[in-house]
Amino acid sequence: MSRIGVFVCWCGSNIAGTVDVEKVREEAAKIPGVVSALDYKYMCSDPGQNSLRNIIKEKNLTGIVLAACSPHMHENTFRKAAAKEGLNPYFVEIANIREQVSWVHEDKERATAKAVDLMKMMVEKVKRDRPIEDVRVPLNKKALVIGGGIAGIQAALDIANGGVEVILVEKEPSIGGRMIQLDETFPTLDCSSCIMTPKMVEANQHPNIKLYTYSEVEDISGYIGNFKVKIKKKARSVVEKDCTGCGECWNACPMHKNVKSEFNVNLSERTAIYVPFPQAVPLVPVLDRSVCLHFKKGGKCQKCYDACGPKCINFDLQDEIIEETVGAIVASTGYDLMDTSMYGEYGYGKYKDVISGLQFERLLSASGPTEGVIKRPSDGKTPQTIVFVQCVGSRDPEKGVPYCSKVCCMYTAKHAKLFAHKVHGSQSYVFYIDIRSTSKGYEEFVRGTMEQDGAIYLRGRVSKIYEDEGKLIVKGADTLSGNQVEIAADMVVLATGVIPKKGSDKLAQMLGISYDKYGFFTESHPKLRPAESSTAGIFLAGMAQGPRDIPESVVSGSAAASKILGLFSKNEYEVEGTIANVNEATCVACFYCQRVCAYNAISKKEIKDRSGKLIKVVANVNPGLCTGCGACVNACFSKSIDVKGFMDDQIYAEIKALAV
Amino acid sequence: MEDKDVKKEEHKAPKHGGDNSSDPRIIAFVCNWCTYSGADLAGTSRMKYSDNVRVIKLPCTGRIDPLFIVEAFKKGAKGVLVSGCHPGDCHYTSGNYHSRRKYATFRDLLGYLGVDLDRVEFSWVSASEGNKWVSIINEFTDKIKSLPGKSTDIFTKK
Numbered sequence: 001m002s003r004i005g006v007f008v009c010w011c012g013s014n015i016a017g018t019v020d021v022e023k024v025r026e027e028a029a030k031i032p033g034v035v036s037a038l039d040y041k042y043m044c045s046d047p048g049q050n051s052l053r054n055i056i057k058e059k060n061l062t063g064i065v066l067a068a069c070s071p072h073m074h075e076n077t078f079r080k081a082a083a084k085e086g087l088n089p090y091f092v093e094i095a096n097i098r099e100q101v102s103w104v105h106e107d108k109e110r111a112t113a114k115a116v117d118l119m120k121m122m123v124e125k126v127k128r129d130r131p132i133e134d135v136r137v138p139l140n141k142k143a144l145v146i147g148g149g150i151a152g153i154q155a156a157l158d159i160a161n162g163g164v165e166v167i168l169v170e171k172e173p174s175i176g177g178r179m180i181q182l183d184e185t186f187p188t189l190d191c192s193s194c195i196m197t198p199k200m201v202e203a204n205q206h207p208n209i210k211l212y213t214y215s216e217v218e219d220i221s222g223y224i225g226n227f228k229v230k231i232k233k234k235a236r237s238v239v240e241k242d243c244t245g246c247g248e249c250w251n252a253c254p255m256h257k258n259v260k261s262e263f264n265v266n267l268s269e270r271t272a273i274y275v276p277f278p279q280a281v282p283l284v285p286v287l288d289r290s291v292c293l294h295f296k297k298g299g300k301c302q303k304c305y306d307a308c309g310p311k312c313i314n315f316d317l318q319d320e321i322i323e324e325t326v327g328a329i330v331a332s333t334g335y336d337l338m339d340t341s342m343y344g345e346y347g348y349g350k351y352k353d354v355i356s357g358l359q360f361e362r363l364l365s366a367s368g369p370t371e372g373v374i375k376r377p378s379d380g381k382t383p384q385t386i387v388f389v390q391c392v393g394s395r396d397p398e399k400g401v402p403y404c405s406k407v408c409c410m411y412t413a414k415h416a417k418l419f420a421h422k423v424h425g426s427q428s429y430v431f432y433i434d435i436r437s438t439s440k441g442y443e444e445f446v447r448g449t450m451e452q453d454g455a456i457y458l459r460g461r462v463s464k465i466y467e468d469e470g471k472l473i474v475k476g477a478d479t480l481s482g483n484q485v486e487i488a489a490d491m492v493v494l495a496t497g498v499i500p501k502k503g504s505d506k507l508a509q510m511l512g513i514s515y516d517k518y519g520f521f522t523e524s525h526p527k528l529r530p531a532e533s534s535t536a537g538i539f540l541a542g543m544a545q546g547p548r549d550i551p552e553s554v555v556s557g558s559a560a561a562s563k564i565l566g567l568f569s570k571n572e573y574e575v576e577g578t579i580a581n582v583n584e585a586t587c588v589a590c591f592y593c594q595r596v597c598a599y600n601a602i603s604k605k606e607i608k609d610r611s612g613k614l615i616k617v618v619a620n621v622n623p624g625l626c627t628g629c630g631a632c633v634n635a636c637f638s639k640s641i642d643v644k645g646f647m648d649d650q651i652y653a654e655i656k657a658l659a660v
Numbered sequence: 661m662e663d664k665d666v667k668k669e670e671h672k673a674p675k676h677g678g679d680n681s682s683d684p685r686i687i688a689f690v691c692n693w694c695t696y697s698g699a700d701l702a703g704t705s706r707m708k709y710s711d712n713v714r715v716i717k718l719p720c721t722g723r724i725d726p727l728f729i730v731e732a733f734k735k736g737a738k739g740v741l742v743s744g745c746h747p748g749d750c751h752y753t754s755g756n757y758h759s760r761r762k763y764a765t766f767r768d769l770l771g772y773l774g775v776d777l778d779r780v781e782f783s784w785v786s787a788s789e790g791n792k793w794v795s796i797i798n799e800f801t802d803k804i805k806s807l808p809g810k811s812t813d814i815f816t817k818k
Binding site (some may be wrong): 103106107117627634648654658 | 685687696697699700702703704706707708709711714715716717718719720722723724725726728731732735736737748751752753754755758762794
């Protein structure tokens with residue numbers, strides 16, 4: 001027999017001003033099963049909670065209903081109070097008579113009637129509550145970081161420094177990501193390699209980090225605390241442990257033309273066996289089988305093998321699949337640049353001297369194709385006039401993407417500044433829509449580019465770029481003066497919009513995390529849970545979430561790491577017990593529930609008798625994956641699955657309580 | 661005989677939510693994450709709306725069994741509203757899609773049974789749309805009030 005206590009909160013005058021709380025209490029006392037009804041000024045206060053606890057004890061209550069504020073406010077408070085008296089915390093139900101009654105209605109009599117209805121509903125619900133135990137999932141204290149750019153490296157280092165093993169997987173032959181491609185970084189102009197390389201080396205040498213480069217995550221299954229990961233380690237054709245990184249092999253390679261260097265964004269060539277850049281980590285070359293003569297011409301060429309001292313080149317190496325079990329994952333797959341060839345008027349891809357911002361970075365870089373001397377890709381001459389065009393592809397809902405790429409204003413200012421520093425007497429022009437320079441030291445930096453370094457900023461768009469006698473004629477509008485401008489430039493740099501890394505949507509599907517319409521991973525909550533994905537145990541970092549600069553990427557990497565360290569500080573992960581539950585006696589194994597489950601939480605379970613003979617197959621809910629959404633309940637024809645806390649009989653009782 | 665019944669019912673009916681078109685009972689099945697929070701937001705913003713509605717909270721619209729809607733009508737509701745997260749915003753990834761699909765078919769069935777389809781409504785209200793919640797409740801309540809009010813009148817006259 002139920003012994004229910006009803007507690008009606010006044011919330012000062014917030015509720016009591018519009019709802020006759022005494023009437024609600026009186027009505028509560030009339031309901032069969034209610035043994036105690038009380039109203040109090042502030043139920044959430046210490047005295048309020050104490051009286052609640054005392055009555056639970058005194059009257060030996062089996063359930064309590066609070067007619068008070070929204071359950072989103074204080075459900076937890078009251079559950080904890082109940083739990084302290086040994087009552088199962090899920091035997092607490094809240095009738096929301098503040099946010100959904102007293103604050104939104106004015107007629108006291110009618111508001112009171114509604115409050116009584118909501119209270120009755122919850123009394124009927126609590127009568128049918130079953131004890132729910134929170135589920136505890138054991139944790140494998142090992143983390144996987146996908147993507148070895150600055151965000152991923154930061155996350156890996158922070159986790160590893162916290163004493164937890166990390167597996168860092170990078171698709172490219174070296175870690176370092178986009179940041180290592182950059183020259184100097186805004187607003188301090190410290191060189192990217194100088195600050196990045198030590199981090200890369202640290203990640204490689206850290207005893208807690210296992211690094212897989214030239215590798216991809218092939219498959220992921222499982223759930224928080226227990227993810228099974230398959231990593232494909234692509235055949236490098238070089239035995240890593242023997243390689244010294246001496247470079248004899250790539251110097252011997254006959255394929256030193258025709259293969260564009262990805263790292264230098266097509267501004268230089270590389271060999272078939274190569275390291276993407278001299279500071280690569282690990283400093284072990286990769287043999288690109290798609291262009292290597294050995295693989296294309298049936299094994300004739302083996303010049304690299306002949307040149308190699310330690311004989312670590314092995315043409316027979318195969319892709320390897322490595323299986324790991326981890327408890328948490330960081331997805332930090334970074335970004336790509338948009339293809340801007342659809343802007344025919346800019347002539348990217350048509351004119352050699354129209355380049356992207358990332359290409360300009362490579363031209364500026366001392367380790368780049370021109371060793372830091374700015375030269376035109378067409379004829380190698382040093383440009384005297386450069387036009388920078390901002391927002392190419394970004395902030396353009398018609399042809400590109402509507403969002404802002406966030407970093408372009410700043411790197412364009414940096415480009416113009418470095419150009420002025422490197423080529424004295426040169427002139428740069430910047431076409432912009434707005435200048436967005438909102439972080440620490442950014443505005444001053446842009447001002448400096450304009451005022452000290454003499455870059456001319458023109459507010460407006462470029463309408464046409466064409467070649468004329470070795471010059472690029474840039475036609476555009478200066479909307480502030482209202483004039484049309486025409487600039488004869490030697491080079492044009494497009495601030496190209498960023499998009500998520502190719503294939504990140506597939507990875508998201510594999511991980512079971514959500515992503516937005518552009519392909520950026522979405523946070524569990526955009527403000528309050530920015531480091532977490534929609535799936536428990538999977539965290540996000542870096543540009544894979546959306547455009548951001550280096551400090552923000554570092555912060556997000558550290559945030560993901562601290563979330564994981566926090567998670568791993570306990571031995572078990574606690575999941576709310578309001579999850580699906582199968583009645584195995586009535587389950588007919590149709591598995592419609594499995595089809596609608598968005599979390600792959602339902603598997604097949606075989607029930608066998610003592611001799612091991614299969615009796616039947618039933619649905620089984622994995623508590624680590626189930627979120628208690630209840631989609632399976634409605635898919636079930638035999639009514640064999642229910643969600644704890646929202647059982648069918650409870651809902652019907654609620655509806656019945658509202659009968660008129 | 662008929663008159664007597666009606667009288668009896670009128671006598672029985674409480675002042676609120678009674679069996680007449682001026683004060684119809686409306687039941688709203690809403691999801692916990694979007695619409696329930698949106699309704700809370702209307703409260704914290706002190707917006708005012710019609711008090712005929714009674715909200716039943718579920719984890720997700722995907723949990724809403726069509727039979728809940730039938731049951732609500734059986735228990736005297738004059739209008740039933742289902743509301744959840746906007747497409748693409750479901751807290752549980754796809755629950756609202758299941759719900760939408762189910763609702764599309766179920767609506768046809770309700771119509772076939774003769775239920776006046778003006779009395780069932782499906783909407784998306786996000787956690788930030790307190791004002792949308794207010795206007796949906798007000799408009800839906802006005803619509804239900806404009807329909808005939810006797811208990812059997814959830815069915816269309818054919």
